[in-house]
Amino acid sequence: MSVKVRIPSPLRSFTDGADVLQFEGGSVGDVLGQLTARAGGIEKRLFKSPGELNRFVNVYVNDEDIRFLDNLATHVKPGDEISIVPAIAGG
Amino acid sequence: MSFVEGLQCRECGRRSEARAVHVCEDCFGPYEVVYDYAALRRTVTREKIATGPRNVWRWADLLPVDKPVTGFHSGNTPLRRADRLAEVLGCSELYIKDDSANYPTYSYKERVVSVAISKAVEFGFDTVGCASTGNLANSVAAHAAAAGLQCFVFIPHDLEQGKVVGSQVFGPSVVRIKGNYDDVNRLCSEIADKYGWAILNVNLRPYYTEGAKTFGYEIAEQLGWKLPKHTILPVAGGTILPKVHKAYQELIDLGLVEDSNGGSRFYAAQAAGCNPVVTAIEKNIDVIVPQKPRTIAKSIAIGNPADGFYVYNAIKQSGGHGASATDQEIVDAIRLLATTEGIWTEPAGGTTLAAAIKLIKSGRIPKDESIVIGITGNGLKTIETLGGSLPDSEPIGASLNEFDRRLNGKASIEEAVLAGAI
Numbered sequence: 001m002s003v004k005v006r007i008p009s010p011l012r013s014f015t016d017g018a019d020v021l022q023f024e025g026g027s028v029g030d031v032l033g034q035l036t037a038r039a040g041g042i043e044k045r046l047f048k049s050p051g052e053l054n055r056f057v058n059v060y061v062n063d064e065d066i067r068f069l070d071n072l073a074t075h076v077k078p079g080d081e082i083s084i085v086p087a088i089a090g091g
Numbered sequence: 092m093s094f095v096e097g098l099q100c101r102e103c104g105r106r107s108e109a110r111a112v113h114v115c116e117d118c119f120g121p122y123e124v125v126y127d128y129a130a131l132r133r134t135v136t137r138e139k140i141a142t143g144p145r146n147v148w149r150w151a152d153l154l155p156v157d158k159p160v161t162g163f164h165s166g167n168t169p170l171r172r173a174d175r176l177a178e179v180l181g182c183s184e185l186y187i188k189d190d191s192a193n194y195p196t197y198s199y200k201e202r203v204v205s206v207a208i209s210k211a212v213e214f215g216f217d218t219v220g221c222a223s224t225g226n227l228a229n230s231v232a233a234h235a236a237a238a239g240l241q242c243f244v245f246i247p248h249d250l251e252q253g254k255v256v257g258s259q260v261f262g263p264s265v266v267r268i269k270g271n272y273d274d275v276n277r278l279c280s281e282i283a284d285k286y287g288w289a290i291l292n293v294n295l296r297p298y299y300t301e302g303a304k305t306f307g308y309e310i311a312e313q314l315g316w317k318l319p320k321h322t323i324l325p326v327a328g329g330t331i332l333p334k335v336h337k338a339y340q341e342l343i344d345l346g347l348v349e350d351s352n353g354g355s356r357f358y359a360a361q362a363a364g365c366n367p368v369v370t371a372i373e374k375n376i377d378v379i380v381p382q383k384p385r386t387i388a389k390s391i392a393i394g395n396p397a398d399g400f401y402v403y404n405a406i407k408q409s410g411g412h413g414a415s416a417t418d419q420e421i422v423d424a425i426r427l428l429a430t431t432e433g434i435w436t437e438p439a440g441g442t443t444l445a446a447a448i449k450l451i452k453s454g455r456i457p458k459d460e461s462i463v464i465g466i467t468g469n470g471l472k473t474i475e476t477l478g479g480s481l482p483d484s485e486p487i488g489a490s491l492n493e494f495d496r497r498l499n500g501k502a503s504i505e506e507a508v509l510a511g512a513i
Contacts, residue, residue: 054118063270
């Protein structure tokens with residue numbers, strides 16, 4: 001078992017089209033670090049600066065926004081699912 | 092014909108041709124429609140606008156659509172001088188821009204949906220949908236039915252009955268989600284990705300949001316090509332306020348307004364139980380910290396507003412501010428608007444008026460300057476929010492004696508409301 005990361009379509013050009021990738025656990029920051037190491041170019045899309053996500057990037061662990069958890073330090077364990085979702089308009 | 096040049100990322104400036112994409116591939120920032128303003132300056136005049144239809148397409152030159160397919164009865168809502176309300180608040184020049192009268196589903200959403208559905212058809216989609224707190228779902232369902240499109244609407248499970256039935260009646264697939272709007276929103280982002288549908292406020296967002304400008308254009312024309320000194324609007328996802336700000340700015344840039352009043356100051360209204368943007372404004376920090384909504388104003392219960400940052404910017408640039416309203420203040424304001432002006436709005440409108448009252452009372456908005464309060468939805472859809480706050484009406488026998496007793500026993504409803512609400 002490992003941690004799944006769901007890749008939104010605007011980022012799939014960096015993952016050879018893959019919509020889900022699997023990584024080892026740790027913190028959300030660790031997992032996104034593994035993602036950026038594997039998918040060259042994706043770092044600039046996700047991070048404004050090291051440790052600071054871009055304004056319009058939302059990251060969820062099992063349906064909960066990490067800003068309600070422990071941000072990038074949120075612990076993830078095998079079986080958890082991380083989603084990266086761009087912000088969208090109201091309704 | 093359309094004057095659209097393409098799309099441009101609001102964050103990093105990346106350009107793209109006009110297509111069904113909503114986030115910048117470089118930075119995830121939102122794409123916005125860019126127009127050929129030089130050509131617009133040569134073409135758009137007050138006289139030309141005056142010959143246009145009395146609906147959202149009056150502003151077709153300033154919208155990103157080549158061939159409208161719906162919205163021919165949407166927009167063109169009343170701008171009402173509200174003297175009775177103004178008297179209560181001690182103001183000299185107060186207006187209500189009343190989208191509770193917008194056709195066909197009685198909210199400001201007709202504007203964005205008219206544009207987005209027309210664009211969806213232009214792009215060749217046969218299925219449309221949205222993530223919604225209710226009003227958008229109602230509007231998408233109605234316009235999709237009239238345009239003969241397949242329709243899926245996604246809503247939080249706990250909406251008011253009027254908002255649920257108000258979608259179902261038009262025959263879309265209504266999908267209720269166990270979660271709040273922000274959960275629905277996230278799901279829809281993934282659905283748009285997977286199924287290739289036009290989720291209007293997701294992958295058609297750049298076009299959808301442009302429709303909100305018509306609210307501002309109409310205000311300016313209805314005021315005799317003047318801008319109000321102060322404009323107060325509700326903030327949920329953050330679409331309408333920055334777009335009305337943009338609309339005013341475009342009218343100034345195109346030389347269409349006679350009196351810009353130094354540009355209007357903008358004010359954000361949010362419910363106290365969901366006020367991430369007003370909190371940022373009050374703290375003077377441009378970081379919007381998401382919240383878990385807890386308010387009766389469900390149509391604006393968005394804790395993670397995508398465009399909150401742009402609301403913040405428009406407000407700070409214009410010299411405005413923001414205010415929050417408690418559930419009780421929202422209900423009181425709904426009744427005040429109803430009893431002074433004969434306009435029945437939903438809790439979002441109550442929030443906006445309640446916030447306006449606070450901003451006027453605190454002196455943020457001077458009483459002797461022109462003020463427009465934006466009312467964006469209709470109270471008929473949210474009857475349950477008034478439950479218990481209106482006087483009971485016990486039946487009496489059909490006799491003049493009994494009526495005489497009833498009449499002499501109670502003060503008028505209006506006096507009671509005025510005493511309680513201010």
